[in-house]
Amino acid sequence: MTVPVLLVLVHDASGVVSVERRDPRAPQVSILDLGVTRGDGIFESIGVVDGRPQALEPHLTRLARSAAMLDLPEPDRDVWRAAVLQSIDLAGDETAGRELLAKLVLTRGIEGGDAPTGWVYLYDAGAYDSEREGGIRVVTLDRGYRSDVAQTSPWLLAGAKTLSYAVNKAALREAARRGADDVVFVSTDGIVLEGPNSSVIALIDGVHVTTPPELGVLEGTTQHAFFADVEAHGGKTAYRPLTVDELRSADALWLASSGRQIAPVTSLDGVDVAQDARLTGPALASLLAR
């Protein structure tokens, strides 16, 4: 078995000096690493379907954007791309017909040091069939922030994909307590934001709508691909602020993310929402065929 594959990007102050394959079952991170002591780092999760990395360039762009927001050294795009491709190459035949995830992590490194820590981890994230086909129950939860914090208070890091995801995990546990599978965060001024690990897409009056990144949400790489597919088939898309009421009355609702691709939402805060299986199936097939 060659999957999982771990490639450590060994850094010094000037950048990556080597890429080394390591044993992911052995400890590889220092207890002094700010990634673990402060959640001070960033990540990306890239779907790898049948050996093809999905939206690799948008993910690398987003990694660079997160790095800039955290004042981390700019990741060398060519080096990270090569590491992702190398991990897939090392997995060889084991990628065939499978869905894997490549997780990219970049931390600020050892406290007091001058070099970040980085790795690419290629692994089998498990099956998504039940969520894709059966759909997911979602609850809305307060994110605590106004929708303009990305503009007013950039140190809150809204829109950066950081390793400080304890709130995202706590929100998912709260969803489970409420009998749900996932979460849609809402701003204090009533704007729909995103899931803890996904973009929200609503079909309203024939238009696929999602929240604009200016409102402090991540640019969804899967949401982008979904929109591109919709547009390629003559459909309409829009980026605009959405309210929870609009989600409730939408003609269909999905959460989009790199592993699960898209999952239809079946209920919102315990109330059934409309679905459109004629859209979900072909869109999912198209996303997986990327």
Next chain:
Amino acid sequence: MTVPVLLVLVHDASGVVSVERRDPRAPQVSILDLGVTRGDGIFESIGVVDGRPQALEPHLTRLARSAAMLDLPEPDRDVWRAAVLQSIDLAGDETAGRELLAKLVLTRGIEGGDAPTGWVYLYDAGAYDSEREGGIRVVTLDRGYRSDVAQTSPWLLAGAKTLSYAVNKAALREAARRGADDVVFVSTDGIVLEGPNSSVIALIDGVHVTTPPELGVLEGTTQHAFFADVEAHGGKTAYRPLTVDELRSADALWLASSGRQIAPVTSLDGVDVAQDARLTGPALASLLAR
């Protein structure tokens, strides 16, 4: 040299099964640990002055409270206490006349596993003389949250000491950009909260005042000890909401934390604030003598 000392608390699903001394310079954490991939864990930093751990029981109480807020297994108080004392014991003579810090970390462990990860790390955190004597320049920064989120939205984990501190670190970088040393976070409804790693204490009309924990701030163990010392000398203390205007016009202002103990604030948002050296010196001496 025996300091630093690292003791790993090896867990299985039932709790700590052994306490093992490990090399802190060698990697000890898995890249699959939710502590590093999601900042999904908690910590405490305990001052160890001349071999005496300070406020050990309050720190263990706060560790348990953070664990409860994150739905982590309850840390075995006796085991953690013993590990802290053992780390000091192992440091032996090297603790004499020195200020060290014991950092306690508990993470959710390997993703998909059933056991948390834990360690105690005893180390020399460096000198605080210049901040204690010369004081610190502080800026106020929006924390993005209302002061009631601990009540309305517990999944935001306000008041838990988590490993997801990327925002705290970003706020400190913003302070540095503004020519300051530290930060006081302010809620969106204008209440003074806390520093990224400290409690705020203002002397107003002869009363030492700090923010109540109900407003989503950590219970400060050093602030508690400071208040106890004030009261022992016949002074008055109070927990009540503070505004930034009150900080500006206070008769003295301090940030309190386990390593630095207390540091007098010399300026707030670039404007000088009053100081009271007659209070700071004796209070600091008393805190260090605990």
